[in-house]
Amino acid sequence: MTGVALVATIGITTQMATMAPSSAAETTACATAWSPTSVYTGTDVVSHGNENYAAKWWTMNNEPGADAWGPWTSQGPCGTGVPTPEPTDTPTDTPTDTPTDTPTDTPTDTPTDTPTDTPTDTPTDTPTDTPTDTPTAGTGTPWTSNPDEKCRPDGLYQTPGIDVPYCSVYDEAGREKLPNGLDQRVIGYFTSWRTGLDGTPRYLANDIPWNKLSHINYAFAHIDGNNKVSVGAENAGNAATDMTWPGVAGAEMDPALPFTGHLNQLEKFKKTNPGVKTLVSVGGWAETGGYFAADGSRVADGGFYTLTESQAKIDTFADSAVEFIRKYGFNGVDIDYEYATSNTKAGNPDDFQFSDKKRAVLFENYMHLMETLRTKLDKASAEDGKYYMLTVAAPASGWLLRGMEAHQVVKYLDYVNMMSYDLHGAWNNYVGGNAALFDDGKDPELAAGGVYNAYKGIGYLNSDWAYHYFRGALPAGRVNLGVPFYTRGWTGVQGGTNGMYGSSVLADQAKCAPGTGPSNGGNSKCGAGAVGIDNLWHDSDPTGTEVPSGVNPIWHVLNLQKGVVGDYTASYGTPAEQFTGSYSHNFDAVTKNEWWWNDTTKTLLTGDSDAAIQAKADYVADQGMGGIMIWELAGDYSYNSTKGQYEMGSTLVNKIHDTLSKSGPYGATKANVPMPTKAIDLDVQLKGFALGDNNYPINPELHFTNNTKTAIPAGATITFDSATSDTGEMKEQSGWSITKISSDHTGSNVGGLKGDFHTYSIKVPAGGIAPGATVNTKLAWTLPTSMISNFRVAIGSETYALLADYPRGVTVVEPSAGTGGGNGAGPSETCTGATAWDATGVYTAGALVTYNNATYKAKWWNQNDKPGSSATSAWGDAILCK
Structure with missing residues (x-):
């Protein structure tokens, strides 16, 4: 999330502007x-x-x-490996705001030159098994006997053997039951550090507009030295469990609870607002790779990066998460891990010592973390008779997502909160919108990187692109759009329209913040971030020096627009005499960027106020998305007519509520077409992604594992959907004959992508997929997409859904023997003499072996060539035995 007194960057995305390697392939x-x-x-x-x-x-x-x-x-x-023309400049947009007195989530995901080294320090105790425990297939039987299966959201992982009480949270359409008349979620992050004890304006639980929200995420908990969830409850006077606010109306403690602080207040107000759910958010920008000790110093112990090295540590963490939410009354856990990506120098520069050397295994280990959390939360849900949620704050940056494989982790999540802000900032010199809703084909960072030419005119630094990325693997209703109730900004801006799309370069590049500009190894220069009265919620580095970033709550920017110096400025160390010039308000009709321009100081501040928020609420309603996530509630405004100034309030939340309480039910199905009601247990996984900037083109292996008792015949047609976040030119490289059936969008994405899916089909090759066998092909595409989904397998006259999609309301069957191209495994052969395959053995043509409950016949001499790994290997596909 975002964290800090200002940094608001919940997931910060820093955009790199090009996805193609810039040097290694030359x-x-x-x-x-x-x-x-x-x-x-x-x-x-x-x-x-x-x-x-x-x-x-x-x-x-x-x-x-x-x-x-x-x-x-x-x-x-070898060669260039990039489309023509190739992006030529790789911006190094990396935020570096580092908190000193409060956690500060600030983006630092900076693209750099193509990596030339591959990490070799893969943890030896890292879990290696990818979860494949789908429900066992039967013949004409329901997927599960769980009476609450009817309420499980479409595509949500179902922990085997557990009767999860989904109906305590979801209705029989798989939609979440929401309070306060809402059709779609309104999720607000409530931070721990605005206590008012330092003299700055406070924001407490009684300031939250409880009657307008659906969820409140408490930011942040962290991972302590014992790999457990913690809010520092052992430290006297901590804000979470050991602080009080005597004399503050509404902030009285609930004496029935054995703890005080923010967590007491959250529980107190939930009693009178029982439909509102609270989740504890773990991590954040500053505490992904460490945590803050009682004295305020940061303990850099690796956080999520080292926690996920072993299953034992993951189990300890997941068990503690269950214990924590039971103890403090939370409805679930929100993970804000920034970031489990294979890109170099992604995330907080303080964490590079951990993240860079582990990047080859970060996403795989993240998968193990989320599967374990989902499993243990489901078990606790069944034990307690109430459902516990699991969510994440996910990046919206195309560069970061390219290093996060196909985001297979989403199946474990109730929903994703997109950190669709911090799309531009002073980590580089490209002046752009903090949180554009749409692309307009003119983003200077993307243009400098050659992105528009390389990717068919598609720009990816906007919320619409990020939504469609996740829509490829999730129902619309399991994706929430993040909005910033804060600004980012530059000073000394040259060019642009009232500064927008201009340039701001820090004069002395030797003074760039860590992780930005030349220090990050890229080609971009760091920008001149706004400071002083234009940086009210200023972050500080470890030495206490202000980090220039132009971060302000919306209520402060509205005062600047009004020409008012608020009575709070002195408490932030911002003298009134710093106010110079005037601030004009601007709003772009295409991108929905909102910004304020001071022509005297050449300062631009960009964030979401009334115009952008209304546009985004309308967009969420129109798309049938799950809702809106807010970083952070304390940035919202009201107007104090007595003082003649804007202050903390709930005007923007009210605007969101008004729209999303009249919008109608959110989208609850993954597919946009009717799906088969019969399903077969054919597992699907994407594997073998290249690392970071080498992951271009995106070229993974597509593995199919037949968990049924019947062969999938050669010639069977497998149809699937892929997100329109890609250009729609997917290739297949192993002879499975890919065909594009349709595209919901073609061309540039100026003004938004027009639909959700590209639809493709492939043909099962000769030999089919024998029972128990795994076969694979390779796919290739260019821009990131989330997991391909909505699989339909046509065999003869029957078409089946796949359990790998975790569909709702299906009957599990065996596939028909079919004819379409054969019986699926070639002619029957006598398998007498088959022996178990041995990696050290030498085999010649005709040799028979057994492996993974299937029999294979060698086509030629081979050694250490694993059977079933590829239809083009020495073993080919499994054979049928007489």
């Missing part, structure tokens, strides 16, 4: 292209998919890169 020429009909020996080098490979032994028709244990060794990228 040095090596590509060898002769690999041919499936040629024979190669241990002296041969070939190229395939803009990468050179060296043969380890004799091989034919074994695709380079298809199998990590196969006969090819990667020699690294």
Whole structure:
């Protein structure tokens, strides 16, 4: 999230502006292209998919890169591997606001030059098994006997063997039951540090507009030295559980509770607002890789980066999360991990020592964390008879998401809160909107990086693009749009329209904040961030020096617009005499960017006030999204007519509530077309993503595992959807004959993407997919998409859904034997003499082995070539035995 007295950046996204590698692919020429009909020996080098490979032994028709244990060794990228024209400049947009007295979530996800090293320190105790525990397939049976299955949201993971009480939170359409007349969520982050004890305006639980919200996220808890969830309750006087506000009306403690502080207040107000849910948010910008000790110093112990190294640590954390929400009355857990991405120098610069060297395993370990949390929360839900939620604050940056694979983690989540703000900031010199809703084809950071030319005119620094990214894997109603009740800003801006899309360069680049500008290894310069009266909620670095970032609550910016110096400025150390010039309000009709421009000081401040908030509330309603998430509630405003100034209030929340209480039910289904009511247990996983900036084009393996008792025949058609966040030019590289069926959007995304999905189909190749077997192909696309979904498998006259999509209301069946292309595994053969496959064994053509409950026949000499890993390997697909 965002954290700090100002930094508001819940998920901060810092945008890098190009997704294509900028240097690593420019040095090596590509060898002769690999041919499936040629024979190669241990002296041969070939190229395939803009990468050179060296043969380890004799091989034919074994695709380079298809199998990590196969006969090819990667020699690294070759050629350019990028579309024409290639982006030429990689901006290094990295926020670096570091808190000193309060947690400050500030973006630092800065794109850099293409990485040239691959981390080798993979933890030895890192969990390696990817969860595949889908419900067991039967014949014409319901997926589960859980009576609350009818209330489970579409696509939500179901912990096997647990009767989760979904109906305590969701209705029979799988939609969340919301309070206060809302059709869509209004989620507000309530921070721990605005206590008022330092003389600055306070924001307490009694200031929250409880009758307008659906959820309140308490920010932040952290991971303590024992790998447990903590709010520092052991420290005397801590704000969460050991603070009081004598004489403040409405802030009286509930004497029935054994703790005081913010958590006492939240529980007190929930009693009179029983429909409002509270979640504890763990992490944030400053506490993803460490935590704050009792004396205010930061303990840099690795936080999430080291917690997820082992299942034992993950179990300890998940157990403590359950204990914590039971003890303090929360309805769930919100994880704000910034960030589990394979990109280098992504996140808080203080955490690079942990994140960079572990980037090869961060997302896989994140998957284990979220599966474990989901499982333990489901078990606790069943025990307690009330459902506990699991949510995340997720980045909206295309660069960060490209390093987070296909975001397979979303199946474990009730919903995603997109951190769709901090899309621009003084971490670089490109002046743009804090939180654009739409692209207009003119974003200077994207233009400088060649993004528009490289990606068919699609720009990805906007909320609409990020929404469609997640929409590819989730129902619209499980995605919430994040909005900033704060600004970011620059000074000394040159050019642009009233500063917007201009440039602001810090004069002395040697003074750039850590993680920005030249210090981050990129090509961009750091910007001249606004300071003083234009940086009211200023962050400080570890030495107490102000970090220039232009972060202000909306109520302060409205006073600047009005020409008023608020009576609170002195308490923030901002002398009134700093006020110079006037601030004009601006709003762009295409992007919905809102900003304030001081032509005297050449200062631009950008954030969401009335115009942007109304546009976004309308957008959420129109798209059927889950709702709006707010960072943070203390930035909202009201007008004090007695003082003649704007102050903390709830005007913007009221505006959101007014719109989302009249919008109608949110979208509750993943697919936009009717899905089959019969489902088969064919598991789907995407694996083998390249790291960080090397993940271009995005080129993973698509694995299918047949958990049924019946072969999936050759020629069976598998249809699926992919998000329109990509350009719609997906390729398939192993002969499965991909066909694009339709696209809901083509062309640029100026003014917004027009639909949700590109729809493709592929054909199961010769040999089919035998029971228990895994086969795979490789796909390639350019811009990030979340997990491909809405699978439909056509066999003969029948079409089936897949349990891998976690659909609602399906009957689990065995697939029909079908004809379409054969019986699915070739002719039956006598399998006498088959032995268990041995990685050290040497096999020649015709040899029979068993592996993973299936039988395979060698096509040629091989060693250490895992059966079932690829249809083009030495073993091909499983065979049928007489």
